[in-house]
Amino acid sequence: MSRQAQAQAGQWRRLPMIENPKLRWGLVVGLATYLLLALASVEVNWARVAEGASRGLNFLAAFTRPDFVSRQGDITAGILESLTMTLTSTVIGVALSIPVGLGAARNIAPWPIYYACRGIITVSRTFQEIIIAILFVVMFGFGPLAGMITLAFATIGFMAKLLAEDIEDLDWRQVEAIRATGANWWQTMNHAVQPQVMPRLIGLSMYRLDINFRESAVIGIVGAGGIGATLNTSISRYEYDTSAAILLIIIAIVLLCEYSSSHIRRWTQ
Amino acid sequence: MPLVTTPQGTPTWRLRTTRTQWLQYLGWLAGACLFLLCWKAISDNTMWVFVEDAGRQGSDLISRMLPPQWAYAYRLWKPMWDTLNIATLGTLLGIAMAFPVAFLAARNTTPHPLVRSAALMIIVSSRSINSLIWAMLLVTILGPGVLAGIIAIALRSIGFIGKLLYEAIEEIHPTPVEAISATGAGRLQVMSYGVLPQIMPAFAGISVYRWDINIRESTVLGLVGAGGIGLQLNAAINSLAWSQVSVIFVMIFVTVLASEWISARVRHAII
Numbered sequence: 044m045s046r047q048a049q050a051q052a053g054q055w056r057r058l059p060m061i062e063n064p065k066l067r068w069g070l071v072v073g074l075a076t077y078l079l080l081a082l083a084s085v086e087v088n089w090a091r092v093a094e095g096a097s098r099g100l101n102f103l104a105a106f107t108r109p110d111f112v113s114r115q116g117d118i119t120a121g122i123l124e125s126l127t128m129t130l131t132s133t134v135i136g137v138a139l140s141i142p143v144g145l146g147a148a149r150n151i152a153p154w155p156i157y158y159a160c161r162g163i164i165t166v167s168r169t170f171q172e173i174i175i176a177i178l179f180v181v182m183f184g185f186g187p188l189a190g191m192i193t194l195a196f197a198t199i200g201f202m203a204k205l206l207a208e209d210i211e212d213l214d215w216r217q218v219e220a221i222r223a224t225g226a227n228w229w230q231t232m233n234h235a236v237q238p239q240v241m242p243r244l245i246g247l248s249m250y251r252l253d254i255n256f257r258e259s260a261v262i263g264i265v266g267a268g269g270i271g272a273t274l275n276t277s278i279s280r281y282e283y284d285t286s287a288a289i290l291l292i293i294i295a296i297v298l299l300c301e302y303s304s305s306h307i308r309r310w311t312q
Numbered sequence: 313m314p315l316v317t318t319p320q321g322t323p324t325w326r327l328r329t330t331r332t333q334w335l336q337y338l339g340w341l342a343g344a345c346l347f348l349l350c351w352k353a354i355s356d357n358t359m360w361v362f363v364e365d366a367g368r369q370g371s372d373l374i375s376r377m378l379p380p381q382w383a384y385a386y387r388l389w390k391p392m393w394d395t396l397n398i399a400t401l402g403t404l405l406g407i408a409m410a411f412p413v414a415f416l417a418a419r420n421t422t423p424h425p426l427v428r429s430a431a432l433m434i435i436v437s438s439r440s441i442n443s444l445i446w447a448m449l450l451v452t453i454l455g456p457g458v459l460a461g462i463i464a465i466a467l468r469s470i471g472f473i474g475k476l477l478y479e480a481i482e483e484i485h486p487t488p489v490e491a492i493s494a495t496g497a498g499r500l501q502v503m504s505y506g507v508l509p510q511i512m513p514a515f516a517g518i519s520v521y522r523w524d525i526n527i528r529e530s531t532v533l534g535l536v537g538a539g540g541i542g543l544q545l546n547a548a549i550n551s552l553a554w555s556q557v558s559v560i561f562v563m564i565f566v567t568v569l570a571s572e573w574i575s576a577r578v579r580h581a582i583i
Contacts, residue, residue, distance in 0.1 A: 057505070057509070060512065077400075081396075081397040081400065081401055082401070084393065084394070084397065085397060085401070085458050085459060085462070086457065086458065087457065087458075087459045088455055088457065091454070091455035092454050092455065092459070094455075095452070095453040095454050095455060096453075098452065098453050099453040099454075102449065102453065123353070124353070124354075124357070126350075127350035127351075127353045127354055128350075128354065130346065130347065130350045131347060131350045131351055131354060134347050165569070166565075169528070169564070169565050169568045169569065170561070170564065170565075171528060171529065171531060171532045173444065173532050173535060174531075174532060174545075174561075174564075177549060178373070181369060181373060182366045182369045182370045182373065183358075183362060183363050183366050184358070184359050184362030184363065185359075186357050186358050186359065187353075187354045187357050187358065188354055188355070188357075188358040188363060191354055257440060257441075257442055258442065260442060260445065261442045261444045261445060264444065264448075264535070264536065265535070268354075268357070274445065274448075275448060278448050278449055278452055279448075279452065281452065286449070290441060290445070293440055293441065294436065294437055294440040294441070297436070297439070297440040298436060298440070
């Protein structure tokens, strides 16, 4: 029966998401098998979970009475260090991502440079900041410098990828127009490419500033400076009221960042 | 576009007025000062002796990592499976929690503005806190293991999926919704037949995208004890077995590239 006739007989059914029934049922069966296997392999120590439940309640209760005061010195120093790392790493990372992004754009870079820059981007995007931080801590010693270099490296991968995609979609007629005036490579970049990608570059930099701050809160766990070390200590000492205070400060700063970056983006576009 | 008249009386074009030009210089100066101040703070907290031999340390590290101890790889299949499970089950749990939150947070489907701000608050807190911090907390509460990792990934995913999904819900076309309500459908029927079909492609795309990010994040959760390949990584680093660390890095690299490829293919097929 056609769908029309079925509908007239009062037996209308909505269209399935995936047209091909074999693929649809295959996916369902595959997913169900995977879920069974996965859930079977998850080992849970229920006794330990039950024991920790009261601690979980303690943690939730800590949010109603966060303790900003008793570890005030550590918190202030950690937050300031996180903020300085965020700012410097974003500036350095964005500055370095511009040449990498130009090199990774298929329409303006020759192929050896293209592959080299794509390689840098892939490596930097694949590994989490914290893994890179471990290596840089070994190389540069403990402290905010290792953290700053880590965040700058991660920023390069993120910014250069999005910048390269933006350059690949730019309006080529403007580039031709500038070239037709006899402009050399630098002048073409400066007057045809740069004005087209600038609003997005500023928007992305603001977004990355926000991400770098959030990341700077964790790389302290492996000794790369910032608020992470303080947070880690407070959690492992079960001082949940201090942890709650730090988390609330992080949330507040991220909110502030988002609010101001939406303003800046509106102003540049 | 200001015109400036030269002493000879010929008008010349300039991009900016003198005032905006000066303001721009001042802005750059303030930015540079702030940057230098931050740099100073960092450099005061740095042991420059260690930095000076960073090159030697780096080449030493690479020489210890090479050649990778490939025989170690066979012990990594179970942790890798755990990592995939943390990412996938965490994403599924995150989706299950993010779905209602997104409907409560979208302006056109929320029951009440107060509920909306509460839902937005959930989304913001979940987004601001890295999954590694969630994992640290959950390890102290639930004990180390895969379960803490799954819940950490789920809690972090709520914010991401919730935010993108509620934006997609706010952008739906109102006509199908009106058509369904005109037939006398109830609130849930309107959701199911008017709203849901419109957001389904966006929803599937967002979920697959988040799954790909979660694979990447779940590789490190073990550093704080939340299961997966990160546990092996932590153990190898602590015992300075750098030739094992390089095997783990290669495995992470391949897994992340594969998941990125799958997610890109799926998103391409959906959209």
